[in-house]
Amino acid sequence: DTGVSQNPRHKITKRGQNVTFRCDPISEHNRLYWYRQTLGQGPEFLTYFQNEAQLEKSRLLSDRFSAERPKGSFSTLEIQRTEQGDSAMYLCASGYRGGLSYEQYFGPGTRLTVT
Amino acid sequence: QQPVQSPQAVILREGEDAVINCSSSKALYSVHWYRQKHGEAPVFLMILLKGGEQMRHEKISASFNEKKQQSSLYLTASQLSYSGTYFCGSPSRGDMRFGAGTRLTVKP
Numbered sequence: 704d705t706g707v708s709q710n711p712r713h714k715i716t717k718r719g720q721n722v723t724f725r726c727d728p729i730s731e732h733n734r735l736y737w738y739r740q741t742l743g744q745g746p747e748f749l750t751y752f753q754n755e756a757q758l759e760k761s762r763l764l765s766d767r768f769s770a771e772r773p774k775g776s777f778s779t780l781e782i783q784r785t786e787q788g789d790s791a792m793y794l795c796a797s798g799y800r801g802g803l804s805y806e807q808y809f810g811p812g813t814r815l816t817v818t
Numbered sequence: 819q820q821p822v823q824s825p826q827a828v829i830l831r832e833g834e835d836a837v838i839n840c841s842s843s844k845a846l847y848s849v850h851w852y853r854q855k856h857g858e859a860p861v862f863l864m865i866l867l868k869g870g871e872q873m874r875h876e877k878i879s880a881s882f883n884e885k886k887q888q889s890s891l892y893l894t895a896s897q898l899s900y901s902g903t904y905f906c907g908s909p910s911r912g913d914m915r916f917g918a919g920t921r922l923t924v925k926p
């Protein structure tokens with residue numbers, strides 16, 4: 704257990720519905736990352752926050768995806784009008800600067816299945 | 819652009835050694851290594867910095883070769899608990915690009 708929690712752990716939804724996931728990072732960590740992972744692949748970067756500021760978004764993140772981190776604490780990732788291709792594991796990572804680079808600690812993930 | 823890992827898969831007997839490589843066509847300034855067991859989230863192992871020292875995590879060590887733009891992960895005297903998929907990650911500004919992973923299976 705890294706101390707990063709994600710909810711829900713599993714989500715099954717019908718195509719076209721909206722879903723929202725939550726991530727609670729380690730409290731002292733100022734960075735929070737979202738990734739998507741499909742079977743047999745490495746995590747794919749989606750976006751990250753430093754405190755409450757969203758500093759970078761992947762081009763893979765279509766306008767159906769939005770993320771927030773109000774007050775620099777927990778974060779939510781919303782997917783609107785879900786498509787079957789959105790089925791994946793959504794991972795959140797909490798990051799802090801240990802030396803010259805940020806170490807990332809992953810939560811258990813939310814597995815999304817779009818039917 | 820994501821790093822390239824090799825090999826894609828390795829099968830070992832307990833006690834054997836293995837090397838996993840991670841290379842990039844872009845300049846590498848640091849390489850992060852993670853291990854992911856089936857059905858679990860990736861777990862941070864270590865970070866290699868350009869010009870930095872070789873790092874260790876238990877009996878797993880890693881090095882960074884600036885000339886080759888490559889990092890190598892050395893698993894010595896492998897244990898059953900080392901089984902999993904190893905990912906290297908290359909940060910680019912704030913984001914992280916992960917390789918496709920190397921699946922390591924350690925058999926008794």
